[in-house]
Amino acid sequence: MSVVPVTISHTVELEIDGENVRVREGATILDACRAQGRDQPTLCYGDTLTPINACRVCVVEVEGSRVLVPSCARKAEDGMVVRTDTERVRHSRKMVLEFLGSSVDLTTAPNVDGWMEEYEAKPERYGPPAPPAPEGARDRAQAGHHHAGDGQTAATVAQPVKVDNESYIRDYAKCILCYKCVEGCGTDWQNTFAIAVAGRGFDARISTEYAAPLPDSACVYCGNCIAVCPTGALMFKSEHDMREDGTWDESEQTVTETICSYCGVGCSLELHVQDNSIVKVTSPLDHGITRGNLCVKGRFGYQYVQNRPDEE
Amino acid sequence: MDLRLTNQEPTEAERAAVDSVLGPPDSAWVGGERGDDGHAAHGGHAARAQRHLLLPVLHALQGRAGWISQAGLGYACRRLTVPPAEAYGVASFYALFALEPRAPVVAHVCTDIACMCSGSVELVAELERTIGPSGERPSNGSAIWLESPCLGLCEQAPAVLVTRAGETPGEHSISKATAVDVSAALAGTSEQRTETLAPQTEGGGDGLRLLHRVGTIDPGSLDSYRGAGGYEALRTAFDIGPAGVIREVTDSKLLGRGGAAFPTGRKWDAVGRNPSMPHYIVCNADESEPGTFKDRVVIESDPFALIEALTIAGFATAAEHGYVYLRGEYPLAWSRLEHAIEQCRSRGLLGDDVMGRGFRFDIELRKGAGAYICGEETALFNSIEGYRGEPRSKPPFPVDKGLFGKPTVVNNVESLLNVLGILHDGGAEFARIGTEQSTGTRLFCLAGCVQRPGLYEAPFGVTLREVLDMAGGVRDGNDLKAVLLGGAAGGFVGPDMLDLELSFEATRAAGTTLGSGVVLVFDQTVDLVPILLRIAAFFRDESCGQCVPCRVGTVRQQEALLRLAADRPRGSVADETALLAEIAQAMRDASICGLGQTAANAIDSAINSLRVFEPQGA
Ligand SMILES: Cc1cc2nc3c(=O)[nH]c(=O)nc-3n(C[C@H](O)[C@H](O)[C@H](O)COP(=O)(O)O)c2cc1C
Ligand code: SF4
Ligand code: SF4
Ligand code: SF4
Ligand code: FES
Ligand code: FES
Numbered sequence: 001m002s003v004v005p006v007t008i009s010h011t012v013e014l015e016i017d018g019e020n021v022r023v024r025e026g027a028t029i030l031d032a033c034r035a036q037g038r039d040q041p042t043l044c045y046g047d048t049l050t051p052i053n054a055c056r057v058c059v060v061e062v063e064g065s066r067v068l069v070p071s072c073a074r075k076a077e078d079g080m081v082v083r084t085d086t087e088r089v090r091h092s093r094k095m096v097l098e099f100l101g102s103s104v105d106l107t108t109a110p111n112v113d114g115w116m117e118e119y120e121a122k123p124e125r126y127g128p129p130a131p132p133a134p135e136g137a138r139d140r141a142q143a144g145h146h147h148a149g150d151g152q153t154a155a156t157v158a159q160p161v162k163v164d165n166e167s168y169i170r171d172y173a174k175c176i177l178c179y180k181c182v183e184g185c186g187t188d189w190q191n192t193f194a195i196a197v198a199g200r201g202f203d204a205r206i207s208t209e210y211a212a213p214l215p216d217s218a219c220v221y222c223g224n225c226i227a228v229c230p231t232g233a234l235m236f237k238s239e240h241d242m243r244e245d246g247t248w249d250e251s252e253q254t255v256t257e258t259i260c261s262y263c264g265v266g267c268s269l270e271l272h273v274q275d276n277s278i279v280k281v282t283s284p285l286d287h288g289i290t291r292g293n294l295c296v297k298g299r300f301g302y303q304y305v306q307n308r309p310d311e312e
Numbered sequence: 313m314d315l316r317l318t319n320q321e322p323t324e325a326e327r328a329a330v331d332s333v334l335g336p337p338d339s340a341w342v343g344g345e346r347g348d349d350g351h352a353a354h355g356g357h358a359a360r361a362q363r364h365l366l367l368p369v370l371h372a373l374q375g376r377a378g379w380i381s382q383a384g385l386g387y388a389c390r391r392l393t394v395p396p397a398e399a400y401g402v403a404s405f406y407a408l409f410a411l412e413p414r415a416p417v418v419a420h421v422c423t424d425i426a427c428m429c430s431g432s433v434e435l436v437a438e439l440e441r442t443i444g445p446s447g448e449r450p451s452n453g454s455a456i457w458l459e460s461p462c463l464g465l466c467e468q469a470p471a472v473l474v475t476r477a478g479e480t481p482g483e484h485s486i487s488k489a490t491a492v493d494v495s496a497a498l499a500g501t502s503e504q505r506t507e508t509l510a511p512q513t514e515g516g517g518d519g520l521r522l523l524h525r526v527g528t529i530d531p532g533s534l535d536s537y538r539g540a541g542g543y544e545a546l547r548t549a550f551d552i553g554p555a556g557v558i559r560e561v562t563d564s565k566l567l568g569r570g571g572a573a574f575p576t577g578r579k580w581d582a583v584g585r586n587p588s589m590p591h592y593i594v595c596n597a598d599e600s601e602p603g604t605f606k607d608r609v610v611i612e613s614d615p616f617a618l619i620e621a622l623t624i625a626g627f628a629t630a631a632e633h634g635y636v637y638l639r640g641e642y643p644l645a646w647s648r649l650e651h652a653i654e655q656c657r658s659r660g661l662l663g664d665d666v667m668g669r670g671f672r673f674d675i676e677l678r679k680g681a682g683a684y685i686c687g688e689e690t691a692l693f694n695s696i697e698g699y700r701g702e703p704r705s706k707p708p709f710p711v712d713k714g715l716f717g718k719p720t721v722v723n724n725v726e727s728l729l730n731v732l733g734i735l736h737d738g739g740a741e742f743a744r745i746g747t748e749q750s751t752g753t754r755l756f757c758l759a760g761c762v763q764r765p766g767l768y769e770a771p772f773g774v775t776l777r778e779v780l781d782m783a784g785g786v787r788d789g790n791d792l793k794a795v796l797l798g799g800a801a802g803g804f805v806g807p808d809m810l811d812l813e814l815s816f817e818a819t820r821a822a823g824t825t826l827g828s829g830v831v832l833v834f835d836q837t838v839d840l841v842p843i844l845l846r847i848a849a850f851f852r853d854e855s856c857g858q859c860v861p862c863r864v865g866t867v868r869q870q871e872a873l874l875r876l877a878a879d880r881p882r883g884s885v886a887d888e889t890a891l892l893a894e895i896a897q898a899m900r901d902a903s904i905c906g907l908g909q910t911a912a913n914a915i916d917s918a919i920n921s922l923r924v925f926e927p928q929g930a
Binding site: 052053054055057059067068070073088091095096099100102103126127140142143144146149150151152154155176177186193194196197199203204207208209210217218 | 382385386395396397398399400401404405406407409410411412458459461682683700705849852853854855856857858859860861863864865866867868870871872873874875878880882891894895897898900901902903904909
């Protein structure tokens, strides 16, 4: 005998900045804010990933809570009173943006400039940046030990870009440690576990085992980590090279939607084309089944489409 | 999950180290079902369920070889079906593990705040002169010395922990260490040398509730413990039943002694009622708050008391499985507790039928590996489970989803110890001791510039002056400059606060905290600025790195203090202290856990109460 499921859709009602909002049970405060048309800044949050609420740029005040709460992760509750624009909220958001802006290269992170302005963040006030770490130095940092310096320069995560394969590069000078790539590679999607967070504190970093180059790691080049990286730390090598040469120009690019022809799954592809060449491949994050994920063939196996005889 | 493993072969020693924890492999192939390409293991469930053995396995590798090699870790990963990148992430989280070849003998020399008041600065200078810089192997030596955060031996400063890797690995502590002692340690000729400093117990400990057995019983003998009234409380517990125990603990109004002051009875009740099974009970003995050593003294001197209390907690909350998470730097406490657990097992006080009352309970001991954050209760769960010691976000709370996702009671050693007296006298009687809201007695860790440093017990409500007097006052008749209450996460108070009543409510009202019971004394000869720099360095080192306010905030806080200390502020001194206040506010408001939320407290109090950076300041 089959049981007919009875679905009763429960909702909760809360107050955000003085206005009442009703959302489905299980929705987050962020969902509720968005439903109400008040988007909040987010960095580590991704629609397709389990929230780990690490960046804290989305914090809000909830009545009765001693500390601020991350709107991206905290579930909305009946009767909650939320404030998104108080002095305390603005202060923490400003400081988070300054902390990141003064320690991480955010030049390829979208949206950040606007938030910096909105919250009057001044990352420069922590002093000039300290010189970048030599290659591999951050990879070897021992937990519980650090070199303090004299405080006259601001410590950063600057270090050389890791270019160890033809598909994509890892520029950890741009890494805000949002854990998204780790989740994408691991439990949330790919189940490959090629990368994890290593080290501790300011020396925490995304790493393969013993910082092995990607070709020696478990990486299968699905590029699903690139798809979720919010700062451009993970990037197609083609994009990286063009940016280095100064030829990257998004205004000159077209995006063609198509279906991957390698297998029967039929993942949606978005081919980004500049000067008649594919420069990167993405997949729509809102796609009901694949949620932006691809395998190595769809992501990087595009060379054959542009093997033009005249280029041989 | 597919595991991709390197083909590097572990050494025989590394293999033996891993097998010593996991047992010999069943077949020549050692991890799940073998994949087609020869080096992929497809996660066997049985293997993956052993992930909680990762930390013990890492200890075994480190202990055998002095560092954890890629081949050794790879073998462990194969046996446990853990992806190597994750295992590397876990190993590199802990300060006591090395991931590059390192000398087998290491002297960890405490440079933290209590030791700074008692000769560690001079000790380090002498080591640099006679042996060489920290971390550098002297020519033809097989040993190095490293700087360490507080080793929990603050009353016997300066402290050193020696770790020795090899076929028979071992650790020992050396108190009141000199450069000669460290040289001996590096030459392999030192041994355990510490004392028990609890001056109130010298006359026999009469009238003390928590320390009365310290020094009067043999910590290695169950009979000695029973002869001193041991296991009467568990008998009472069996007589009054789980609900009775929870009622007494609730009536006692016992508040947790680990820092957060949460009512113990409420916690036990919530877990006891939780329909999700199994339940766990975890004793938090990670004790890494600089200036704190109380749990060490208790475990070293009275280990059976902790086992009995934990058994009662298990009985009251329907937990069959208890864990003690002991910090890795406590070798004597470890061996005494391990021995005591063995004795209890062999005498039917742990196991399938405790005291013949049909109650099943056993205790597993877990060793930390150098991470203050693992004292935070949810980070502790992750650490036991074989993950990085990163705090989880709350809610859910441990009473709903704790260890292995199950309802869990976490209690500090001192909180648990109180339960014995509560069952002996009854909760209501217990509640008459101390103050209205802070019932019972408290252990105070007196160290720094006091005449008789050590562990003291006094009822809540005692004043700071009275506690200082118990320890003979300020050392050498010097003037008091400041007291740090509650450890690095606590706050400084000045000599004007000597009449402060030491209770949860009075310290809270005064804007400070009792924290873990630290009363660290500074006399007028101590310059507080280097102390503040050490506290800032501590928090930078110990932040897990998960959230931005703490990961970067602790660095920016340290940098601003360095500028102030060098008298090279950006802008004026007032600009810098204003910046520190802004950093403090964001860390307090937006950090995930208590570490970030309190990382600015001591510095903030030194600036605002003691006015350290003002011309006439301390
Ligand atoms: C950074 C940090 C470190 C902590 N360290 C310890 C510790 O070493 N021992 C301890 O009992 N509690 C520690 N705590 C508090 C625990 O999270 C928890 O509140 C406590 O173990 C609960 O036990 P209690 O109720 O008996 O106090 C720490 C908290 C934080 C935020
Ligand atoms: S490309 Fe795929 S397998 Fe490789 S690290 Fe990124 S998510 Fe993991
Ligand atoms: S590499 Fe990108 S996705 Fe990964 S943690 Fe850093 S910023 Fe996040
Ligand atoms: S506050 Fe610090 S220790 Fe706590 S989760 Fe954040 S980074 Fe980790
Ligand atoms: S977006 Fe919410 S904490 Fe990062
Ligand atoms: S042992 Fe050195 S400060 Fe605690």
